[in-house]
Amino acid sequence: MDVLTVTALCKRFGSVVAVDGVSFTVGAGEVVGLLGPNGAGKTTTLHMVLGLTRPDSGTVEMFGHDMARDRSRALARANFAASYLHLPAVLRVGEILDVYAHLYGLRRPAARVAEMVEMLDLGPLRRQQFSRLSSGQQTRVLLAKALLNDPGLLVLDEPTANLDPDAADRIRGLLVEQAVTSGRAMLITSHNMREVERMCDRVHFVSGGRIVATGSAVELAGAYGVDDLEAVFLRVARGGAPSSTT
Ligand SMILES: Nc1ncnc2c1ncn2[C@@H]1O[C@H](COP(=O)(O)OP(=O)(O)OP(=O)(O)O)[C@@H](O)[C@H]1O
Ligand SMILES: [Mg+2]
Incomplete structure (x- = not known):
């Protein structure tokens, strides 16, 4: 199908x-x-x-x-990523992924967030506010969010x-x-x-x-x-x- x-x-x-x-x-x-x-x-x-x-x-x-x-x-x-999407500007990268992991009702949210951080090389950015990231860094966070629920x-x-x-x-x-x-x-x-x-x-x-x-x-x-x-x-x-x- x-x-x-x-x-x-x-x-x-x-x-x-x-x-x-x-x-x-x-x-x-x-x-x-x-x-x-x-x-x-x-x-x-x-x-x-x-x-x-x-x-x-x-x-x-x-x-x-x-x-x-x-x-x-x-x-x-399903999930979606595009560079023109906005995520909450004042939240830190780690907080954003935690919020979405809970919104998606993931069974092991912390473990999945850690996987996405590793996969998209977001470790050094975890504590930074989304609005302060470069556009390419923001794109990586948007992709991490889109992959969180294994769509x-x-x-x-x-x-x-x-x-x-x-x-x-x-x-x-x-x-x-x-x-x-x-x-x-x-x-x-x-x-x-x-x-x-x-x-x-x-x-x-x-x-x-x-x-x-x-x-x-x-x-x-x-x-x-x-x-x-x-x-x-x-x-x-x-x-x-x-x-x-x-
Ligand atoms: N919300 C809207 N209100 C009015 N016109 C719109 C709206 N969204 C898209 N359009 C028009 O619809 C047409 C298609 O736009 P669309 O954004 O789908 O193109 P695209 O193929 O994604 O282009 P690009 O490669 O530039 O991203 C364009 O003429 C655009 O001006
Ligand atoms: Mg377009």
């Missing part, structure tokens, strides 16, 4: 059609990417998946639960945007490893095509609120007759069609 099934989602903001009939699935252990130019509708789609924005039409089903009818059941095994579906909106290359590389590695070992489903957006090539089993190109191309990075490069996903992106974003020779 798919962890996430998105069917014919639509959303407009006034005269702007942000999402225009988007459908896709994410299976257990699968990493799916949404790519596309600024304003394509990726974040709006993620927010509808998470029940943060109500679709005009279409449905979201998570772990067999319909988001519109049974939001809390649908979201019970079966992890939604990440540009997860490594603020991270230095070393931290980004390590975090991509651990996210992919956990998707494989724990069967976690992941839905991510990114403007870093190398990151997408490394992490995603399948990508959907979104343009003007619609999915205009789908496949693995290798399949898409083949279909467009180019070397890599970066070149596919430029072709798709500039209105190119797949190569007629394939």
